[in-house]
Amino acid sequence: MRNFYSALILLLCFVACKETTSGKKEAEQHVMPSAQAVDTLLKEEKKPAPKTFRTFENLADTTFVRLADFSDGFAYDLRYATKNNFLKEKVYDCAECYTRVKTAKALLKANEEFKKSGVRIKFFDCYRPNSVQYKMWKIVPNPQYVANPKKGSIHNKGGAVDITLETLEGEELDMGTDFDFFGKRAYHDNFDLPEKVLANRKLLKETMEKHGFWSIRTEWWHYNLKAGSNDKVANFKWNCNQ
Incomplete structure (x- = not known):
């Protein structure tokens, strides 16, 4: 047992x-x-924190601001910071897009509307310091192509932008010509163009006008803010090391 x-x-x-x-x-x-x-888990840990953007609180409408600090919804191909432009010269020290606050506000609203159509604004040029205007005038001293720096342009006032549209995936819409094409094919009143091109230009023009901009007859890419035409010509220069 x-x-x-x-x-x-x-x-x-x-x-x-x-x-x-x-x-x-x-x-x-x-x-x-x-x-x-x-x-x-490791990948999640390595993910950068979501970017925070500035607001316009306490900023005067005439203050110069960098658009990328307020939104990541735009695209950029700032031609005058390269040699890929009609001057064949680089005239900006670095590629940045600045405007006055009131211009930036209008651009943000316009861009939100464009996004509903599956496109966004792409910038070729924004605010242009008057010293850069002098550089351009020295290369091409012809008022048909470059505004006389003594008088300045709305670009020098922070109220003008040169733009096109691209899809949210980054494909540029066909506007019939490249930026800074000087000829009748770039005119707004030239309707002897493919229907697709006319539709793209119409979308750009009507939306920008709805948000306070006006165009010039000979350049489909150029838009001036109505509220910015009376501002003073400026020579504010941004910091390329920020």
Whole structure:
């Protein structure tokens, strides 16, 4: 009988130990994350914090601001910071898009409307310091192509932009010509163009006009803010090292 009880105790110990070991393994399997889960956690940890944008609170309408500080919804191809322009010269030290606050507000509203159609504004030029206007005039001293810096242009006032539209995936809409094409094909009143081009120009023009801008007849890309035409010509220069 003593041998029977001894064997029974040994059997119970064996079962208990097995269950404990099995339970421990099950617990470990339940608690330990998979390699995929660990990889996901690491990726989440490396993700940059969402960018915060500035607001216009306490900023005067005539203050110069950098558009990229207020939205990431625009696209840029700032040609005069490269040699890919009609001057064939780089006249900006670096590619930045600044405007007055009132111009920026109008552009943001226009861009929100464009996005409803699946497109967004792409900038070729924005505010232009008057010193840059002098550089341009020195290269091409012809008022048909470059405004005389003594008088200045609305670009020098922070109220003009040169723009096109692109899809939200980054494909430019066909406007019939490239930026700074000087010829009748770039005129707003030239209707001898493909229907698709006319529709794209119409979308650009009507939306910009709705938000306080006006165009000039000979350049489909150029828009002036009505409220910015009376501002003073400026020579504010941005910091390229920001």
